[in-house]
Amino acid sequence: MKVELQNLTKIFPSRNKNANEEVVAVNDFTFTIPDGTLVGLLGPSGCGKSTTLYMICGLQKPSSGKIFFGDDDVTQLPPENRGVGLVFQNYALYPHMTVKQNILFPLQNLKGADKLSKEQMLERAYEVAKIVQIDNLMERKPSELSGGQQQRVAIARALVKMPRVLLLDEPLSNLDARLRLQTREEIKRIQRETKITTVFVTHDQEEAMSISDMIVVMKLGVVQQIGKPQDVYSSPANLFVAKFLGTPPINVFNGCVKGEKVYIGSEAVADAKGIADQEVSIGIRPEGFILKDDGPFTVNLSNVEVMGRDVSIVATHECSANPTIRAIIDADNVIADDVKTVRFSIKPNKIFLFNKETEERIYVEGK
Amino acid sequence: MADNNMVESRHPWKAWLYLAPALVLLAIFTVWPIINTIRMAFLENYSGLKAVGGATFKFGIGNFTKVIKYKKFVQCLKNTVLICFLTVPISTALALLISVALNSIKWFQKPLQTIFFLPYVTNSIAIGMVFAAMFNIVGSFYGTENQLIVTAGIINNVIQFFGGQPVNWINYGSSYAANIAVMTIYIVWNALPFKILILLGGLQSVNKQYYDAAKVDGTSKARIFGRITVPLLSPMIAYVVITGFIGGFKEYTSIVGIFGESMGPADDAKRLNTMVGFVYDSLSTNNQGRASAAALILFGLILVVTLLELYVSKKKVHY
Numbered sequence: 001m002k003v004e005l006q007n008l009t010k011i012f013p014s015r016n017k018n019a020n021e022e023v024v025a026v027n028d029f030t031f032t033i034p035d036g037t038l039v040g041l042l043g044p045s046g047c048g049k050s051t052t053l054y055m056i057c058g059l060q061k062p063s064s065g066k067i068f069f070g071d072d073d074v075t076q077l078p079p080e081n082r083g084v085g086l087v088f089q090n091y092a093l094y095p096h097m098t099v100k101q102n103i104l105f106p107l108q109n110l111k112g113a114d115k116l117s118k119e120q121m122l123e124r125a126y127e128v129a130k131i132v133q134i135d136n137l138m139e140r141k142p143s144e145l146s147g148g149q150q151q152r153v154a155i156a157r158a159l160v161k162m163p164r165v166l167l168l169d170e171p172l173s174n175l176d177a178r179l180r181l182q183t184r185e186e187i188k189r190i191q192r193e194t195k196i197t198t199v200f201v202t203h204d205q206e207e208a209m210s211i212s213d214m215i216v217v218m219k220l221g222v223v224q225q226i227g228k229p230q231d232v233y234s235s236p237a238n239l240f241v242a243k244f245l246g247t248p249p250i251n252v253f254n255g256c257v258k259g260e261k262v263y264i265g266s267e268a269v270a271d272a273k274g275i276a277d278q279e280v281s282i283g284i285r286p287e288g289f290i291l292k293d294d295g296p297f298t299v300n301l302s303n304v305e306v307m308g309r310d311v312s313i314v315a316t317h318e319c320s321a322n323p324t325i326r327a328i329i330d331a332d333n334v335i336a337d338d339v340k341t342v343r344f345s346i347k348p349n350k351i352f353l354f355n356k357e358t359e360e361r362i363y364v365e366g367k
Numbered sequence: 368m369a370d371n372n373m374v375e376s377r378h379p380w381k382a383w384l385y386l387a388p389a390l391v392l393l394a395i396f397t398v399w400p401i402i403n404t405i406r407m408a409f410l411e412n413y414s415g416l417k418a419v420g421g422a423t424f425k426f427g428i429g430n431f432t433k434v435i436k437y438k439k440f441v442q443c444l445k446n447t448v449l450i451c452f453l454t455v456p457i458s459t460a461l462a463l464l465i466s467v468a469l470n471s472i473k474w475f476q477k478p479l480q481t482i483f484f485l486p487y488v489t490n491s492i493a494i495g496m497v498f499a500a501m502f503n504i505v506g507s508f509y510g511t512e513n514q515l516i517v518t519a520g521i522i523n524n525v526i527q528f529f530g531g532q533p534v535n536w537i538n539y540g541s542s543y544a545a546n547i548a549v550m551t552i553y554i555v556w557n558a559l560p561f562k563i564l565i566l567l568g569g570l571q572s573v574n575k576q577y578y579d580a581a582k583v584d585g586t587s588k589a590r591i592f593g594r595i596t597v598p599l600l601s602p603m604i605a606y607v608v609i610t611g612f613i614g615g616f617k618e619y620t621s622i623v624g625i626f627g628e629s630m631g632p633a634d635d636a637k638r639l640n641t642m643v644g645f646v647y648d649s650l651s652t653n654n655q656g657r658a659s660a661a662a663l664i665l666f667g668l669i670l671v672v673t674l675l676e677l678y679v680s681k682k683k684v685h686y
Contacts (some may be wrong), residue, residue: 059579080585092576096598096685105594106584161584 001070001164001197003033003056008065010051010221025051027221029065033214036195038188040208040229043218044244049201050169052218056199057167058082069164080109082165085158085196089170091150093142099153100125100138106161128156131190148179155190166191168200172207184211205245209233217241234349239359242283242352248312248328250352252321253282262353265319269297270351273365280362281321281354288350289313289327291335295345299325304335311335313342404659413656430660439637440661443645450550450641451615458555459608462562467596469563470570480567487560495624498553502536502625537625539633546632546639554621558614562607569603570596598685605680609673616669619643642668 008029014021026048033039041049054060056067058079066075074082093102103125107116116124129135132152142150151171158166171187172180188211191198202208208215209229217224217232217240225237236242242250253264257275261268264282289297291313299315302324306312313327313335327344335342353362407413411429434440465483469476486494503520523533535541536549577599581591597604618641622630631638640648642665649658 057583059582079583084583086580086583088576088580090574090576092574092580094577094580094595094598096601105581105586109585109587109590157580157584 002035002068003165003197003199004066004068005029005031005033005052005056006066006068008052008055008067009063010048010055010060011063024221026055026062029223031216031223031226033197033199036197037213038191038198038200038211040212040215041199041201041218042205042208042215042244043203043224045203046220047218048221049203049216049218053167053169053199053201056165057084057086059086083161083163085161085163085166087151087154087158087166087168087171090174091142091154093150093153093157095142097141098138099129099134099140099142099145102142102153103129103138103156103160106157110161124160125156128160131159131193132156132186146179147175148183151175151183152186155187159190159194159196163196166194166196166198168198170202171200172202172204180207187211206247209245217244219244235361236283236352237361239281239283239354239361242354242361246285248286248326250283250285251325251327253284253317253319254321255280255282255319257353262351264297264317267296267298269346270348271364272353275353275362275364279356281356281359283352283354284346285350286312286326286328288347289329289344290347291329291333292343292345295343297344297346298341299327299344301335301339301342306331315342404662406659407655408659408663410656413659414653415655424656430656431664434657434660434664437657439640440645442638443640443642446639447616447618447641449547450554450618451612453547453551454554454558455608455611455615457551458558458562459604459611461555462559462566462607463597463600463604465559466563466566466570467592469567480563483563484560486557487564491557491620492624494557495553495621498549499537499625502549503538537632541632543638546626549625550621550639553625554615554618557621558611562611565603565607566600569600573599601680601684605676605684609676609680612672612676613669616665616672617643619647 008026009024010026012023012025014023029048029052041052043049051060055062058074058077058081062075066073068074069082079086094105097105104121107121107124110116126135126138129138132155134149134152134156137145137149137153142153145153151174155166155168155171168187172183175183184207187198187200200212212229214226215229215232216226219240225232225241232241233245236245239252243252255262255264255269256277256279257263257272258277260272260275262270262272262280262282269282299317301313301315303314304311305314308331310328310331311333313325313329315325315327316323317325353364354360355362408430409426409428410424411427413424413430469479469483472479501521502523520536522536527533534545536545573596577595578591581595586594622639622641622644626632626639629636630640630644637644637648642661646658646661646665649655649661
């Protein structure tokens with residue numbers, strides 16, 4: 001089921017009637033989610049990603065704009081008539097019911113033609129439980145399950161009525177780091193198996209990048225960029241997106257373009273073909289540095305962290321927007337202890353230029 | 368820790384000194400009366416008067432056998448149990464409905480909450496007098512053309528307004544059923560505020576996401592109530608039921624509030640007397656032994672019912 005959002009806007013009225021403090025939680029969001037894809041809504045807290053999810057779900061009504069599931073306009077439909085499955089951030093499993101009762105609950109609500117017999121319900125419940133691999137826990141209460149197991153039960157409960165769209169609100173935020181890795185693979189697998197169009201919300205860019213077919217980066221209610229995770233990472237549309245994606249985060253410098261060259265301080269570090277002379281913000285991904293004795297970019301070395309597979313160089317530079325710069329280079333490189341400065345050359349596809357004021361990307365020819 | 372232990376072992380009497388006021392008061396006003404009640408209950412025909420005369424009393428279960436055979440006592444027991452089993456379920460169910468309704472409205476919630484809470488802070492004798500006035504009939508109920516009914520009370524006025532026959536609720540010649548009906552209405556109304564307070568508090572602490580989840584799944588209002596609200600509220604429901612039964616078994620003031628010390632309509636005084644009323648009556652006629660025995664029976668009854676409730680709640684209540 002394809003999901004289409006047209007100019008979706010949500011405005012929360014101001015609490016104080018006199019003050020004009022209304023909050024635009026989601027601003028003019030237009031996007032078509034292709035059938036059977038896993039889409040991650042990504043952004044810092046307060047960016048409107050959860051509000052978007054709740055509007056797709058129907059728990060919140062959009063102030064303007066429309067939502068289509070396939071060709072059906074569902075904008076005015078209550079959640080129960082939309083055919084959505086929602087997994088809450090803290091799962092919201094009914095604590096007094098067993099896992100089986102929790103999963104059966106949505107089925108028991110079905111009325112009329114959709115009504116199932118007891119045997120059919122049980123069959124469906126066990127089918128779904130098998131997909132999420134909790135069929136051996138059916139008689140337990142939620143309190144007797146680990147966080148990861150509860151998460152699966154919540155997904156099973158959302159899947160059991162065969163929703164047209166599956167919605168996950170911060171699905172991994174309540175899990176510990178290790179379980180998070182495991183569960184995100186699990187979500188991806190479940191989504192592939194069921195082929196249900198899935199939208200999930202997260203503030204964790206790594207999480208979004210690792211499992212989504214598409215990511216939507218949002219900031220203060222406005223969509224910043226939509227695309228495949230790798231595309232968004234390797235070609236951010238603005239400085240916010242560049243900063244938000246990637247661990248360790250991108251290094252940002254204040255520099256300028258002069259004579260079609262990019263300058264950080266007095267050093268020309270890259271070409272900028274076809275760009276007029278101007279002040280710019282320069283983003284360089286940590287993996288964009290190449291250690292080179294005669295490289296054009298000099299930094300003051302403060303620390304070298306060897307992490308097995310690669311080496312992380314922590315350095316400072318007077319033009320850096322952050323206190324430190326981080327460069328990740330191959331572990332084969334050896335840096336002597338007494339070195340005070342190191343020189344880099346920079347991979348042309350890992351350096352991005354942004355307008356100083358608007359923070360929009362300045363695209364360089366030939367890249 | 369070592370320091371603490373040193374201080375403790377050096378001045379152990381200090382702890383007892385601090386505890387002493389409470390311990391002394393508890394011993395005088397709680398522990399000793401309990402012991403004394405048990406002692407008196409087993410001293411046959413014990414009365415304060417005879418004790419003054421230096422007489423001794425035989426030790427035995429005579430008080431208990433006498434009390435149980437006593438017709439008045441059986442009537443009191445019947446009234447108490449009847450009131451308990453009528454008022455607790457009704458008031459609990461009503462309180463549940465009212466608190467769910469209060470919880471789901473947005474505006475006017477606070478004023479309504481206050482109105483429902485008012486009986487809690489009102490003196491129950493005063494409430495009883497108002498209720499008595501509402502159900503009262505001034506003049507003769509069996510009024511012939513000559514004997515005008517001055518007022519039939521607001522309840523009868525309402526009944527008559529809708530074309531019904533006035534009922535003799537609490538006056539001379541009223542029926543036992545009518546008396547119990549009045550008592551039930553009064554006690555239920557009196558018991559509502561506390562129950563609403565507890566249940567509303569419980570409702571407000573229920574995670575809203577359960578309701579959102581149920582909504583997404585298309586759960587009907589009735590099913591949400593039965594399958595989600597009630598189970599999640601079950602600890603509070605168990606609490607109000609248990610305390611309700613304990614309160615019900617101790618019922619006395621409400622009867623006095625409506626019927627006065629006659630504890631019944633004028634033609635059949637003491638008809639609505641309760642267990643606690645029986646204990647008071649026995650005391651006022653210098654039958655301490657009998658009173659103590661009745662008090663212990665009441666205690667046993669409350670204990671058994673409460674244990675039963677706890678047993679049931681272990682199976683049905685989700686904590």
